[in-house]
Amino acid sequence: MIAKLPLAKPYFDLEELEEIKKVLDSCWVTQGPEVKELEDKTANHLGVKYAIAVTNCTAALHLALLSIGIKKGDEVLVADFTFPATGHSVLYCGAIPVFADVNLRTYNIDPGPIEEKITDKTKAIIPVHTFGHPAEMDKIMKIAEYYDLKVIEDAACALGAKYKDKYAGTIGDIGCFSFHARKGITTGEGGMVATNNENLAKKIKHLSVFGMTSAWDREKNDRFVVPEFNEVGYNYKMSDITAAVGVAQLRKLDKIIEKKRELAKYWDEKLQEIEFIEPPYVSEHTEHIYQSYVALVNKRINRDKMIDRLMKNGIQTQIGAYASHIQPVYNSKDKCPNSLEIFSRSLALPIYYMLREEDIDMAGTSLKRVVKELK
Numbered sequence: 517m518i519a520k521l522p523l524a525k526p527y528f529d530l531e532e533l534e535e536i537k538k539v540l541d542s543c544w545v546t547q548g549p550e551v552k553e554l555e556d557k558t559a560n561h562l563g564v565k566y567a568i569a570v571t572n573c574t575a576a577l578h579l580a581l582l583s584i585g586i587k588k589g590d591e592v593l594v595a596d597f598t599f600p601a602t603g604h605s606v607l608y609c610g611a612i613p614v615f616a617d618v619n620l621r622t623y624n625i626d627p628g629p630i631e632e633k634i635t636d637k638t639k640a641i642i643p644v645h646t647f648g649h650p651a652e653m654d655k656i657m658k659i660a661e662y663y664d665l666k667v668i669e670d671a672a673c674a675l676g677a678k679y680k681d682k683y684a685g686t687i688g689d690i691g692c693f694s695f696h697a698r699k700g701i702t703t704g705e706g707g708m709v710a711t712n713n714e715n716l717a718k719k720i721k722h723l724s725v726f727g728m729t730s731a732w733d734r735e736k737n738d739r740f741v742v743p744e745f746n747e748v749g750y751n752y753k754m755s756d757i758t759a760a761v762g763v764a765q766l767r768k769l770d771k772i773i774e775k776k777r778e779l780a781k782y783w784d785e786k787l788q789e790i791e792f793i794e795p796p797y798v799s800e801h802t803e804h805i806y807q808s809y810v811a812l813v814n815k816r817i818n819r820d821k822m823i824d825r826l827m828k829n830g831i832q833t834q835i836g837a838y839a840s841h842i843q844p845v846y847n848s849k850d851k852c853p854n855s856l857e858i859f860s861r862s863l864a865l866p867i868y869y870m871l872r873e874e875d876i877d878m879a880g881t882s883l884k885r886v887v888k889e890l891k
């Protein structure tokens with residue numbers, strides 16, 4: 517069914533076409549100067565030394581873990597409530613994701629009980645900045661420092677979000693971002709790694725290009741050198757066509773965030789008039805970018821029926837994210853009751869740059885009606 521009001525919609529204009537045309541005209545369409553431009557501009561925006569563009573955020577997480585030496589048998593603490601790409605990236609390394617429960621209000625990893633899960637095998641923590649709402653990084657960094665663990669931030673949804681005065685994804689050892697279609701800015705599929713550590717940056721770049729020197733770097737050599745493959749790398753390269761969209765999108769990032777914050781405020785006010793739906797919480801010292809606007813449905817109401825009925829009213833909504841520990845692929849014995857609860861009660865409501873307040877009024881009217889039918 518095609519909704520009258522979709523959940524999300526990317527925002528493009530002529531700038532993306534102009535950037536793509538430049539790349540097509542140049543005839544260099546694989547990884548090259550446009551990727552370099554996107555990497556430099558992203559690094560500059562975030563205030564980090566290095567940014568490495570890759571095919572998606574799952575690849576970014578995989579390479580981030582490999583670069584810090586995660587291997588078979590290691591344990592990595594993972595925020596349970598997330599898209600399972602987070603846990604999958606740990607499995608790709610042959611390591612074990614140990615799922616840590618999240619806070620019911622913030623949806624983010626709860627730093628309190630993390631320590632109970634740390635063992636001799638624990639090597640890293642992956643906090644997720646859920647839906648663009650930064651995790652409690654001060655506490656996480658303190659724990660990581662004490663136990664000598666690396667921190668990989670899953671900032672897939674959080675490009676532009678801030679924790680205190682720092683951008684999400686720039687506080688731990690490495691930050692991983694997504695340019696998937698439902699993210700703040702998009703290249704269709706795409707990802708970026710951010711770090712201030714030169715060795716990690718070099719390792720990640722190398723692993724993203726089969727474990728060899730990239731074609732563009734070789735192109736700039738003034739003498740011919742036969743490339744060498746000295747480790748198993750991957751083909752996680754972003755193409756210059758994709759990067760062209762990213763360069764144009766990055767220019768729009770701040771205005772998209774500003775608009776989505778205004779719309780989130782409007783949704784907050786609208787939900788005051790609707791019983792049994794709790795608006796998302798925003799922690800002190802954070803700037804939420806609302807990649808998704810995710811409310812909590814009261815336990816009395818069947819959330820899945822609600823999504824179905826809203827769709828019949830032309831309003832597309834969705835679950836928030838997943839409780840990882842119950843996904844059969846992980847065969848996990850971890851217990852994460854808060855995550856499980858949010859998994860069954862969260863409701864993502866439409867939010868995107870082109871959404872109008874009238875659209876939220878219309879969705880709110882449907883929501884009110886559906887709550888009445890289901891309560």
Ligand SMILES: Cc1ncc(COP(=O)(O)O)c(C=O)c1O
Pocket residue numbers: 572573574575598599601602644670672673693694695696706707
């Ligand atoms: C928290 C989180 N991590 C990782 C990913 C994976 O991102 P990508 O689709 O770019 O691989 C997503 C995508 O939805 C996500 O939400």
